[in-house]
Amino acid sequence: MPDFKYIVVGAGMMGAAAARHLSAQTDGVALIGPDEPADRKTHNGVFSSHYDEARITRGFDGDPVWAELAQRSIRRYAEIEAKSGIRFFTEAGCLFTGKSKGLAGDYVSRALVSTVRLGLGVETIGSDALAGRFPMFSLPSDHDGYFEAQNAGHVNPRALVRAQSTIATAQGARLIRETAVHVHDTSQGVEVCTREGAVHTAEKVIVAAGGFTNMADLLPSPVDMAATGRTIVFFELDEARQALFGSMPSTIVLAETEDDIVYILPPVRYPDGKVYLKIGGESEKGRLETLAEAVGWFHSDGTPGEVEFLTKRALSLMPELAGCPVTSGSCVASITRSGYPYIGYTQSSNIAVLTGGNFVSAKSSDEIGRLGAVLLLDGQLTESDFAAEMSPVFI
Numbered sequence: 001m002p003d004f005k006y007i008v009v010g011a012g013m014m015g016a017a018a019a020r021h022l023s024a025q026t027d028g029v030a031l032i033g034p035d036e037p038a039d040r041k042t043h044n045g046v047f048s049s050h051y052d053e054a055r056i057t058r059g060f061d062g063d064p065v066w067a068e069l070a071q072r073s074i075r076r077y078a079e080i081e082a083k084s085g086i087r088f089f090t091e092a093g094c095l096f097t098g099k100s101k102g103l104a105g106d107y108v109s110r111a112l113v114s115t116v117r118l119g120l121g122v123e124t125i126g127s128d129a130l131a132g133r134f135p136m137f138s139l140p141s142d143h144d145g146y147f148e149a150q151n152a153g154h155v156n157p158r159a160l161v162r163a164q165s166t167i168a169t170a171q172g173a174r175l176i177r178e179t180a181v182h183v184h185d186t187s188q189g190v191e192v193c194t195r196e197g198a199v200h201t202a203e204k205v206i207v208a209a210g211g212f213t214n215m216a217d218l219l220p221s222p223v224d225m226a227a228t229g230r231t232i233v234f235f236e237l238d239e240a241r242q243a244l245f246g247s248m249p250s251t252i253v254l255a256e257t258e259d260d261i262v263y264i265l266p267p268v269r270y271p272d273g274k275v276y277l278k279i280g281g282e283s284e285k286g287r288l289e290t291l292a293e294a295v296g297w298f299h300s301d302g303t304p305g306e307v308e309f310l311t312k313r314a315l316s317l318m319p320e321l322a323g324c325p326v327t328s329g330s331c332v333a334s335i336t337r338s339g340y341p342y343i344g345y346t347q348s349s350n351i352a353v354l355t356g357g358n359f360v361s362a363k364s365s366d367e368i369g370r371l372g373a374v375l376l377l378d379g380q381l382t383e384s385d386f387a388a389e390m391s392p393v394f395i
Contacts, residue, residue: 002189004030006376007202009180009192009218012048013157013362014341014354015208016164017369020080023171025377030200031168032176032192036158040298045179045195046212046291047298049332049357050157054268054278056250057363058094058152059120062107065340065389067114069364074151076366083170084163092153092266096146097130097139098254107254108146123147136248138319147249154250154265157362164366176200182217183207183351190350206372208354211332215291220347224337224393225356227288229330231302233310234276236325242267242275244320253317259283262313277321279314280331281306282359288332301328333359342392343371343381352376353392 006022008015011033019031036051037043059074061067077089096111098104115122125133125145133145169175178194183205185191190205207218211227237245251264265278284306288294301307307328315321336342336356345352354372361368371385381387 002201002203004028004174004200004202005204006030007032007190007192007200007205008208008372009033009183009205010208010210011161011165011175012208012210013050013161013365014210014357014369014372016161016168017366018206018208018354018372019168019173019369020164020171021370021373022376023168023173025373027172029168029173030176030202031165031173032178032180032194032200034179035177043298044295046209046215047294047332049210049334050161050362052331053156053158053270054154054265055157055362056094056252056263056265057089057155058148058250059115059118060094060096060111060122060146060148060152061114062110063339064110064114064117065386066360066364067111067118069367071118072367072370073364077155080160080163080167080366084166086159086163086166088156088159088163090153090155091150093147093149093249094152095134095249095251096254097143097251099142099256100144102256103258104254104256111146120148121150123149134248136245136320137251137317139253139317152250154268155362160362160365164369180209180216180218183219184217185348185350204350204352204376206352206354206376208372210355210357211288211334212291212294213334213353213355215294219353220351222395223342223353223355224395225342226335227294228284228333228335229286229288229297229303230280230284230333230359231306231310232278232280232329232331233307233314234278234327234329235314235321236327237267237275237277241320241324245277245318262310264314264317279310281310281313283309294332297330297332300330302330333357335359337393338389338391340386340389341368343368343375343390344392345375346392346394
């Protein structure tokens, strides 16, 4: 007889959410995944995308599916905080800026349609009024603004995962701090073998291993997904600049090409006790194919050329950052062929996959995890759960 009904492989944002939703409806749930390493530079195992203090959350989105996923998740933030006793959401608001034409204009026009459909409170701010509303920025004169003040801002992904895991374990789920390296069907159920030498069995397994999904023997065949390294830049703020930038919202600056889009997180205190303002972009496309390549990337501080680009971009948009100490880091974006998460069964009717954040999923991870739980409990997703959009593509 298997040890568990369901095993979730991967204790990150999607996996922890799936474990919470599963354990609310059934017993026999296990969540397998290592804790964050004490030293990123010397760790030689898998990493997770939630090792950070701030990710943008907002409902304003040019894609109606992502807008809906975000709203379903955001509506549950307060419940998750209350049940776990862990605060992870900061309602700082979210500002989009961009031209009214071209790529930015197309994105905004689609987002405004979703805004009406979802009943979001998004304020349009003309270019002549932006500087007065947000004096910490020096935005292009032809940029308009779209400001979502409520139910938007940023989430602390570390705290969100901790909150989800806390609720899941309180509901009876077992949290196993090991690293899965092999998942396969047997006549007795599905076996999950770990790096630590243990073997855990379940009736069904869902693999939520993020960018590392294809880097171990976790699925019968790989999913069509690219694990892409991304560079992030941090500006360390002194007390004067903390005051200057303290009221800024999470911000996304649209551009004529996707490679020039940047996102900016307002000042956040990190575990080292310092306060940082973070900026990142979407231009990097390099693929990480193996565990060794991914580990090497996480050991790095990103790509020097991208650090230079992001630093210059930040200083052009926020000149008062001049003179701040600048550091950088690395993360991984999991980009699927569809542009949506993969949530579905593999060639095995007992092994499912839940992966593919596409660099925008932190805010929506609770709903994505819920859909993973629905898949295991009901055997399939429905049209209202975006079954067609979430269908995995395998190589």
